[in-house]
Amino acid sequence: MAEPLLTIEGLRIEATAYPPGEPPRDVVLVEDVSFALEKGKVLGLIGESGAGKSTIGLSSMAYGRGGVRLTGGAIRLNGRDIRLAGSSDLRKLRGREVTYVAQSAAAAFNPALRLMDQVIETSLRHGILSKEAAEKRAISLFRKLGLPNPESIGRRYPHQVSGGQLQRVMTAMALCPKPDLVIFDEPTTALDVTTQIEVLAAIKEAIADTGVAALYITHDLAVVAQVADAIMVLRAGKKVEYGTTQQIIETPREDYTRALVSVRSIDHKEKAEAELVLSVRNVTARYRGTNFDVLKNINVDLPAGQTLAVVGESGSGKSTLARVITGLLPASRGEINFAGRVLSPELRARSKDDLRELQMIYQMADTAMNPRQTVGTIIGRPLEFYFGLKGEARRKRVQELLDQIEMGSGYIDRYPAELSGGQKQRVCIARALAAKPKLIICDEVTSALDPLVADGILKLLLELQAQEHVAYLFITHDLATVRAIADRIAVMYRGEVVRYGTKTDVLSPPFDDYTDLLLSSVPEMKLGWLEKVIETRSMEAAGN
């Protein structure tokens, strides 16, 4: 049997950590990871953030991000060990044998150069193709990847195409010099579900057509199940499980893998009708200095102690709706009824009770907490501000809240930087809860978190809802989350609510076109799901 394209054996990667106030020490990022990848095959690397998946991916071109050292093991590419190769050897190898597709295409392109120049740059630098041949190949790749106007799109600048298109252009860039191996580092994570499916299908087809091998890095098992032949599950730099895609999805051996496969299986039954806590009537809003309504005639209701999920892609106006309800962006028309009274559109005109009973939790817990305040100060401030609690009484109440969010003692004097991502979000929940609100607006609160951590947060939110009888307005783009927690759903598209009702109604056919597209785009943890969806869609397109 011929030697595989890439063999990694006993890989060990270290870096130096600089903890404040302590001497620097070496930390092991990746330990004893081995796998082999044959030509034309796709290996999925999956794990939570910090699992070392990107580090391993980059090591396959013998690269370590700032301060990262490849200290042990062998990285054999095309029959030679490249772990300790010199920089001139590596320069020849990178871009010729191995290429890389980054997560954020918007940040990876040079905004001052046209797309075509960037796509063919590697091929020209390495002398693989002539300029004409490279441009011809780029155009054929654009066509293969389903980009509109393949002949002329290369003349555009990065800001002139959408995020999903840019991600496909980057894939073309990686495939243009005919590499043996492409590293895809979370290529669809930053995209909307409806865009993700297109990019995913394009990438899969391009891999099949060009016959390259690929490492596909992601935290979403359902995504990787669609493209990979084999999957390696990683946790804290170590291998958890390594097997074929079918085996990992259908018969996972390890507990951790099983948890990943069954994530978002929270079963939540929708509650019966109740008195409304929030009622948005005919609300229209626009940003100052623009002549375009970002919200058009919005009507939604939210019963007390229940959850209204607002779903839509980026730019659909769901976060703007939150800003209008909180008063940060006064509505130009319409009325918001909250807890039996009419809310003033302006934040400054609202009473202290209005402010207290309407709290907010943000997507990025990192920026939602002042890095210079302790957890005790962060949670304690609303207690002091709304209820005048001071000193020991305040501290006691903060501890009660910490117990409620399952964090226990020992956290009250910590700073946000000393907490994990999930803990940070829990502290933000406690801060909102401290005000004893009737409604909490949750703006994408789980989308920056790893799946298992996000699951924990959702369960906590449901428990708190049962205890405190608080209502949630839950903004999200993730339909799995919606299924898990919503009582009512509003689907938003281009500033309008295109579908609104109870969860069962919204999620049962007949669907409108947009809801159908949205629902069918959510990756399912099934083999062959992608092909099925694409096939259905092309049949529908042909039928029309």
Place this chain on the structure above:
Amino acid sequence: MRGIPISALIGLVFTTAYFLAAILADLLAPYGMAEVVGGVWEPSSAEHWLGTDGIGRDLLSRMIYGGRTTILVATAATLLSFTLGSVLGFLAAVRGGWVDQLLSRLVDLMMSIPSLISALVVLSVMPVTLPVLILVMGILDATRVFRLSRAVAVDIAVMDYVEAARLRGERQGWIIAREILPNALSPLVAEMGLRFIFMVLFISTLSFLGLGVQPPLADWGGIVKENKDGIVYGIPAALIPAVAIATLAISVNLVADWVLNRTTSLKGGRGG
């Protein structure tokens, strides 16, 4: 003293020495400030460690008294410019809108004229006393601090935690003092070291041009001016205050660098 890097230690020693000399000038100086005690431009000797100046005053005593004036004026002007500049800068960033426009354009207007020129113009029509000097220098320099603190605060003001405080109903003053200031401190402290040195140079320049500290009161720029003719005859008296200005500048900045490093690596600090 453990854990202080050697560069910061050197800076700390020199800075402390200069400030102590300024505070204890009356005790340290061997002769009076304006007392004529010897011949013209005597070389250094046991009685006059640094020699004497152009009219026979002890140069060491004048350096010590001059240091007091220079450091006093520079410190007071720095404090004034920081208080004024950062308060207005934060206000402009948090309020935005017409407040920001008004303040920012006013600052642009002031900065469009070189500060040395505007200082000379103002001082040529005002009585040149120490409070006036401090006021003029402080206000002119506040424009730079305003720009920096506004830029830093604009970044912080869009953070979700500031929005959360607004939604809670906090007052503007509270938001500035509790949410923005602690996070803006690091760049401001670093800037403070730099601005202090610019103040030392500024007051020295003014005195050298004759519109700063007025004789017989001594200050470093004035000492350079009084002794500049000596250079032609190979007499180094004018270079001594120059050396003092340079060493003070370097040592203050070594300390500022260290403070900056320390505050950013604090628990919960930004960066590493």
